Amino acid sequence: MKRVTSLALLVAVALAVFLAAPAVAQQKVVKIGDLGSKVGVFEGYGKYQSMGIQLAVEEINAKGGVLGHKIEVIAEDDDTKPAPAVRKAEKLILQDGVKLIIGAVSSGSTMAVMDVTKKYKTIHWNSVSCAEFMRTTKFHKYYFSNQPDSRQQANGLAKYILDKMGKKVYIFYTDYAMGQSDGRQFKTALERLGGEVVGVAGAPLDTKDFSPWFGAINASGADVLFLAFAGTDSLRLMTQLHSFGMTKKYKLAGIDCFLLQQDLAAIAEPMEGFVQLNHFSAYNPDPNMQAFNQKFKKKFGVDANIAAGAYDAVYFWKTAVEKAGSFDSDKVSAAHEGLCTDATHIGRQCIRTEDHQVVMDMHLYRVEKGKNIPIARIDGKDAIGAAMVGQDPLKGFTWEIKKK
Numbered sequence: 001m002k003r004v005t006s007l008a009l010l011v012a013v014a015l016a017v018f019l020a021a022p023a024v025a026q027q028k029v030v031k032i033g034d035l036g037s038k039v040g041v042f043e044g045y046g047k048y049q050s051m052g053i054q055l056a057v058e059e060i061n062a063k064g065g066v067l068g069h070k071i072e073v074i075a076e077d078d079d080t081k082p083a084p085a086v087r088k089a090e091k092l093i094l095q096d097g098v099k100l101i102i103g104a105v106s107s108g109s110t111m112a113v114m115d116v117t118k119k120y121k122t123i124h125w126n127s128v129s130c131a132e133f134m135r136t137t138k139f140h141k142y143y144f145s146n147q148p149d150s151r152q153q154a155n156g157l158a159k160y161i162l163d164k165m166g167k168k169v170y171i172f173y174t175d176y177a178m179g180q181s182d183g184r185q186f187k188t189a190l191e192r193l194g195g196e197v198v199g200v201a202g203a204p205l206d207t208k209d210f211s212p213w214f215g216a217i218n219a220s221g222a223d224v225l226f227l228a229f230a231g232t233d234s235l236r237l238m239t240q241l242h243s244f245g246m247t248k249k250y251k252l253a254g255i256d257c258f259l260l261q262q263d264l265a266a267i268a269e270p271m272e273g274f275v276q277l278n279h280f281s282a283y284n285p286d287p288n289m290q291a292f293n294q295k296f297k298k299k300f301g302v303d304a305n306i307a308a309g310a311y312d313a314v315y316f317w318k319t320a321v322e323k324a325g326s327f328d329s330d331k332v333s334a335a336h337e338g339l340c341t342d343a344t345h346i347g348r349q350c351i352r353t354e355d356h357q358v359v360m361d362m363h364l365y366r367v368e369k370g371k372n373i374p375i376a377r378i379d380g381k382d383a384i385g386a387a388m389v390g391q392d393p394l395k396g397f398t399w400e401i402k403k404k
Contacts, residue, residue: 027065027069027070028069028070030065030066030099031072031098032071032072032098032099032102032317033074033092033098033102034049034102035085035089035103035104035113036049036102036104036128037079038075039079040080040206040232041230041232042231044260044263045105045128045260045306046105048305049103049127049128051296052296052308052314053314055295055296055299055300055311056314056315057073066321067322067327071314074092076088076089078113080104080109081109082111082112085110086113086115086116089113089116090120094120098122099332100123100124101113101122101125102313103127103128105128107130108177109129110126110128110131111131111133111177114134115138117140117142117143121142122142123144123336124142125144125146125317126144126147127145127147127313128309130148130153130178130255130256130257131150131178131181132149132151132181132185134149135356136355136389136390137390137392137393139355139356139390141333144358145356146349146360148256149181150178150255153182153185153256153277154182154185155383156378156382156383157364158186158189158190158195159193160275161253162190162193165224166223167223168195168198168220168223169190169196169198169222169223169225170198170217170250171183171186171187171199172200172201172203172228172229173200173227173228174205174228176204182255184393199401200401201213201217205233207236209240211244214241218246224252225241225252225253227253227254229258230255230257230258231257234254234258234259234263235263238270247271251273251275253274253275253276254276255277256306257306261282261371261372262303262305264371268369273366273367274367275364275366275367275375276366277362277364278306278362278363278365280346281373282305283371283374284365284372292311292345308345311344312341312358316341316358319339319341320339323339336351337351337356354389355388357387359380359381360380361383363377
């Protein structure tokens, strides 16, 4: 009887100690949104955006997270269209409670999402889209970008085209926000530098047959064919240009997201000699790029590409949150301005206060046997251009061809 009583007493004491002990606190969670194209024309860009975000989040969580919070990523597909992008962005903010949205992939979707992030005061990072409106008329205090926009790209590539490739340029672009923006900015830059734009044309997004435009290109007298397309559109276009003998007839150049490195091997012959401006290549010997690519490849089994900017976006946001000591969007926005960080895929980068654009060096690459090989470097300060917040980039612009 005494043994039973003693046992009961011990159990009671143990229970009392257990109940009195403080509960083991679970780590708090902060959510961020990964919004972009998961299928369709720009699927590759959305896929690699997600991979970059995942790599950064895993690294940060392994070191304790942000302000004691574990980061959780919620991914959404915007169907590469503005209306679904808006719906998904509102869902991420209002239902999931994310403190950061990274995306979208297409410029049209990104600009639509900017209206949402402005309305709900949500930090918004763009790492793929490049239309110039995002740091001019659409700009707001919660928006940041480490993707070089079309003006930066034009400033970086136009001079090389005229100096090394030819003076007469035909501009062929995908007829939606991104392509229109790139076409405008390259036409402006080429003409400012004394080049002659001998023709311009736009083809709808997801065009299957580009041959109806080839006659005008061949009749233009162009030396250089400048292309502003992306994703599967670029693959189809290059295949068709090659079959018509036009990859041999013209020197070819294009925007930074024209084709990802992963796509080049499949059409190495059509792309041979193609000059592309970019801020990252797995074949650039830069030690920062090589170090990033090695850990990316170890994690995913493939080389990284320009969507590596999504990795940087997470780190910029983390640094700003810790600087602010808060997830409050106004405080975090202010903490971003002028912020510099070394933890990026290309080394030290800084955010310009005036338009929240990251100043980064640009690199020119020539495709050789399916690989982007570096041929020139443009200092970020020379490419970024003056801040134009609130100014209409269309003012004074015309598609009219100036005859010489």
